[in-house]
Amino acid sequence: MNIIIKMAKLNLQKIFTDFTAKKGLKHSDIRLKILDVLNEGQKHLSASELFAKVRERYPTVGQATVYRTLKLLCECDICRELRTEDGLARYEVAMGHEHHDHIVCLGCGRFEEAVDEKIEKLQIQLAKSKGYSLKRHKLMLYGLCPKCK
Amino acid sequence: MNIIIKMAKLNLQKIFTDFTAKKGLKHSDIRLKILDVLNEGQKHLSASELFAKVRERYPTVGQATVYRTLKLLCECDICRELRTEDGLARYEVAMGHEHHDHIVCLGCGRFEEAVDEKIEKLQIQLAKSKGYSLKRHKLMLYGLCPKCK
């Protein structure tokens, strides 16, 4: 394993462990395993997809544990939840990655990341003009990709 | 009823009727009633909230019909579906209203509309830079409102 990935992984594990400890929870290997699988796998996994991947490697893990762990991971901002149009909650590791938004092809369902600094800044101003202090945002762009146009 | 609202209502009804006719569906008063209730009520109703409102006025309507009608209304772009963080699908009449995005207070849950022309334009460019032609987008801003700051 690439040394940088390994360090990132250890780092996330430490952040997670510290978070659960501070919350008064006990140490759990299974939670860390679930974090690993989420971190190594493809992005935008739904809970049940993640559950399937976890089961491949750790066949005894129950799906309630996966749901409970995802909740904790979101609570400490290691991971974030996307609500897609299919109504499923999807998850991605957010910490240690640059912030990004998403662009989805309406033709083939292809899903990629996108970000524009100017838009980010304007969002802060827009919130401010309404009297809000912006904490975060979600932007989804829907269109047709080069192949589907 | 204000004459302008009345005309807008008739207009939406006509668009909807034309759409269902073109789709080979038959005329249905109930669908139009559901559209009216959605159009007159407060924004961002969930399917079950809409169902409750419809039932107040038309006690025999089944909730399956409300769900089916919402699907149709979204298909023809009269209404749009918002996926909020609570996992519920919420609906608002989009046609005949200016496009807008939403800003949500993380403190009290307050929900208002927001829009910025520059952001809109930059989104189109951002999509273009990825090779996509933008059809639509969803932007949600999360922050603290003046009262909750």
Added chain:
DNA sequence: TTACCTGCAAAGAATTTGCAGGGCC
């Protein structure tokens, strides 16, 4: 020992589907 952790199964919640009677064209 006290609480948390976990898998399992059951419960819940939101939404969809099947069906049978009724209505539009």
Added chain:
DNA sequence: GGCCCTGCAAATTCTTTGCAGGTAA
């Protein structure tokens, strides 16, 4: 008359909860 429409209830799907045995501290 044929096909769509509708309410009802059952089925599905995703997610949460309760429980009983196990485990960290």
